[in-house]
Amino acid sequence: MNASLVKRTLAAVAAVGALATGMGAAQAEDVKVGFVYVGPIGDHGWSYRHDIGRQAIEAELGDAASTSFVESVPEGADAERVIRQMAQTGHNLIFTTSFGYMNPTEKVAKQFPDVKFEHATGYKRADNLSTYAARFYEGRYVAGVIAGKMTKSNVVGYVGSFPIPEVVRGINSFMMGAWSVNPDVEVKIVWANTWYDPGKEGDAAKALIDQGADIMVQHTDSPAPLQVAENRGVLGFGQASDMIKFAPKAQLTAIVDNWDSYYVARAKAVADGTWESTDTWGGINTGMVEMAPYTNMPDDVKALAEETAAKISSGEFHPFTGPIYDQTGELRVAEGEVADDGMLLGMDWYIKGIDAELPK
């Protein structure tokens, strides 16, 4: 290829880029927020909830902020291109909302020190790169308490996506909640090996119900497992958003992702110049983890669930309070202590009592 042509092209690209960033700096008092989503905003799950948060910024800040988003961005080289494009077009706050965007976000953040970046569920930070995530395991503990009270067959069916710490932590937390009120509960786990395939998630739920489960828990993104629970006349929990419409007779509650207040606060911080690089891992107390209305359960179970959620929210109780043993019988968290965040973030073991093998 002609070397001078390449040089000229690169120079032209650089010039356009400089122009775009210059324009961005000129309007610095207005917040321009960009979002990168891993799925379609119509997934009714993860990306959908992030987009609700984006809309909250528009509603809250009005004319002071403008937002844009790119959906269904694959994790990898494409992500870097999309993030860089956003940084070049005058966005001064960019949220990248999937774990796999971590390295591309870090790379682009280095090249655009004046742009603020926020990466969800990752651990790499810089002066202009924050991280944030939510303690969904708190909600799963509450769900576990409800399941322990509501199950009649003492078999709970759990549809997992991938055996990563986020999901494993959820299973452990859920089962500790269930055992706190009913030591006879048994969990059957099926890995769908997908975050999103309604048909397969539904089939997994059917398989679990056929094997005696009368409570359906899911850590995949579509409402299909809950919908199967509804059709088969068993109970279940919604995931990521309130799914009561899909299961008016089956949904006990849902663990709702609520990014609204965080996104609004961060956009405001950029607007008034107080933004700082932080690491946020918010739970029920911050509103990031929200429990959908408790339905299809007697009042005493509802009261117990509310009380459990309140105790976790106030910090009076931590779901991962020792003693906690893993499957091999090794003591992981000593009596009276709570698991530290490092252990929670890297959790790759089941607690004692779960009769299943964790796929490696």
Add this chain to the structure above:
Amino acid sequence: MEWIVPFILTVITASTPLLLAATGELVTEKSGVLNLGVEGMMLVGAIAGFAVTASTGSAILGILAAVAAGTLISLIFAFLTLTLMANQVATGLALTIFGVGFSALVGSGFVGFAIEPLPALAIPGISAIPIVGPILFGQDFLVYLSIAVVIGVAWFLAKSRAGLVLKAVGDSHHSAHAIGYSVIKIRYLATMFGGAMAGLGGAYLSLSYTPMWAENMTAGRGWIALALVVFATWRPGRLVAGAYMFGLISVMQLHAQGAGIHVPSQFMSMLPYLATVIVLVIISSDRAKIRLNAPACIGQAFRAAQ
């Protein structure tokens, strides 16, 4: 063993959308047209069926809308490849990408809607017979329709005059043209049938299998249907066997996990695809047999000699 009946029911529902879409594609390919847009057509059928059912409350109207939508979108493909003679592979891929985006656009207003699933037919008395009753007589009517259509297609291709003409067009379009058949017209009809059946397969997903709309909810089933046609070496009987085998393996792996059988779940997820590849290799090793059924003119544009 009380799990055996629901297990078989799940296998049937997992297989039906594949069978519906694959049957349509088989007829399309038999006429010499390779339409890789099955996934896109299924999605368009799924949203059309769901949107109409959610708006009117009538599943029958929804199913008709899905068939109509699948047919219409296949007409785009037919016009581009048969009338304008565009490359079929590229156009088919484009149709899938178009279908994914278009269905998402139309469906954005229907995310989070819930509808009643398609009712199962219940024949008083007979459906209550243990085991046989619920399996043979307790399905929704699309399941029966899928079997009926395969039988009809098998008969059509083997016994009917029109079916022989269709196969002739697929095997040698110049000969068929020379005898006086309208190659383009026949291929249009075959492509439309493929679109209608893909639309029906999509509707089965959004109305019965998981009664809801979500973007990209076919999750690759259109591609599996395409593979099934080759897997079945273009024979309807084998298509049924292939679709049900695929459904069986994918459901079996979920049951095995729930029962605590320690096989890596990733391996189990891979099994159906592995089986397809192995069977493909076995079948392909016998070239004569494959030639017997494969349409010789598949994927080729037809231009009538001046």
